[in-house]
Amino acid sequence: MPSWDNVPKGTMCAVTLTSPGSSPPAACFTYKTDYPRPSLPSPKFCLVRIHAVGLNRAELRARNAEPVSPVEFGIFKDEFHNQCPLIIGEEFVGEVSEAGSETGFKVGDRVAGWAYGGGKAYDGSYAQYTICHHRRLWKLGDAAKEVGWDVLGAIPMGLWTAYGALFLAAETEPSDVVFIHGATSSVGLWGVLVAKEKGCYVIASTRQESKVQKLKAAGADWVVLESELQDPQVIMKIAAKDVNTVLELVGLEALGPISMPVTTRGGTVVKCGILGKVWQMPVGAGVVTAMRKLTTFTTLDEDYDEAGRVLAGAVEKVRSGIYKKEAFLDSVFELKDVGAAHQRMEDCAACGKVVLLVL
Template identity: 50%
Template sequence: MTAAVLSSPGATPPSKCFTIDKEYPKPTLPSQTWVLVKVKAAGLNRAELRGRNGDEPAPPEFGMFVDEFHPDPPKILGEEFVGIVEEAGSETKFTKGDHCTGFIYGGGKAFDGAYAEYVICPSQRCFKLPQTTLSWETLGATTMSMWTAHGSLFQAAQLTKGSTALIHGATSSVGVWATLLAKAQGCTVIATTRQSSKVDKLKSLGADHVLLEENLGDHLKKLAPKGVDCILELVGPDTLQTLALPHLAKHGSVVVTGVLTKQWAMKDFTPALIPPTRKMTFYSLEPGQEEDEGVEKVIEQVIGKVEAGTFKPEQFLDRTFSLEDVGQAHEYMEDSKAVGKVVVTVP
């Protein structure tokens, strides 16, 4: 199969890191609980930028494969995809030809990922897609980022209509979807960005207030003197002591979902730093929770809203690259040019 192989981690520019190999071995099913998928599009994630740079991952990044933790990246990166089932294990609910999406998290860490014509995926991390006329690139910009935002806001933080949510790092793909979903739920959204050039885009998504990182705390205190009900922390846990916890309303929740700063831990942390009656949690899809959390149902509902024009592709899909140009896609994303998802299409 054709694959974008990570041949030189850490090389510059990013395009020098990858070699397009048209004879890379096609993967096979490790067991009958896995599926083999023909990849049509793969969404880019910050974790893949770190892998390309040769940065050592943290054990939580391996998700359900934490027991297989290793510090080196796989030959093929790519943690999410949309595509068509090529082969389904007998212990899965899939059949050949099913359209699906995969949130493999560890793929790109524990095993080869989705920057290739084919990828393997454990069935509990693969979800059926409804019939739709949406393009593969639109679907690739929707599923995993949307679900991460949805799970963070409504599973972890239990956000409800009328609440106020601060999206810290709102121009990321998860941040864009969090803004769209929170507004659709009837919430007040405060979005943040480091770049003034991105303010108008965040406002066009429906954000009620857009704050620049400069003097963020002072502006936030004026906007919400009693604090906000939910803080979705996409920048990193190292900002919690200075930003999130001091600005959380009584009985509010801060959900750590992203690590744009590459810092996975708070220095000198103690639970005593959490103000009374506040909550702090981390969101990731837990093994065995897929059906309980209704992943496929939510995906179907949101795809329906995209088809109906409630959510528009131009709001959450920033730019598409071909697999051969995956290095350019990495450079574009690493330069923080995107507002929303960057997607690589696979022929």
């Protein structure tokens, strides 16, 4: 675990990963009320009282203690290790409880933070408290005082990943046609919301007919069922003009048969989702051609200041009703019920973000 000293201060409630890979998901976790509460390892960290946790697909992999890459440690790559932390969880919203002198935060700030992958350098967010480096922590702005913690918990990583993929990695323009493959995930629904707000024509896909209406309500101009995508020409016929950007959320296995063929010459496919849980692809698969650009966007790539502006702006738009919580928040569970929340993700029953409330 971390190379720095971190002497606990008191105790807290937390969910620990005690039996990785067990079935059902609830069997993997143990809810504890006396887990050691962390202390600040350096003046660059804050201690945050967590109020809500947004769940991510990568945590299904973490729950099974599957291998991770050093790149997933981000700014903590020098701390890389194969051991999964006892507490998993990639993102959170809450209030600063203690602020290091070099962080620029103060006690009481409402914040969002995140760390990556299944083998982070320190314990994650399935707990009442966590430490967070100031470069992975953002103020949510005054509007956050008027938005519930459950709703705030459904915003951070899904929003930033979608926004960054579409407008930083792909450089999508307001008049472009965007195809979001796997649009009922949290990132997918945020992709629909931000793309429509920018003036894009959005085509979204889902495997389940029961989720079509939610995508339309979020603003998708056209929703196509996965069963219709056996022929990529379906997307080309739907689009009023060429598809400029594909946000590929299903995974690597979809690049060759779907994402690349539907993208116009000179267009961009951004791969940033693993809904299909295929984490590797054979080298030389031949899906990238000179006519189309393939890029990968992860939240490791964030511009700190831009991420802060996007997050605070989204919270204000939620407060003012521009973004409706019904569009991106799927369901809310208490921390102790994390097994049921994971089961909902595992079953692909969710349409948007699954959130844990930390009471």
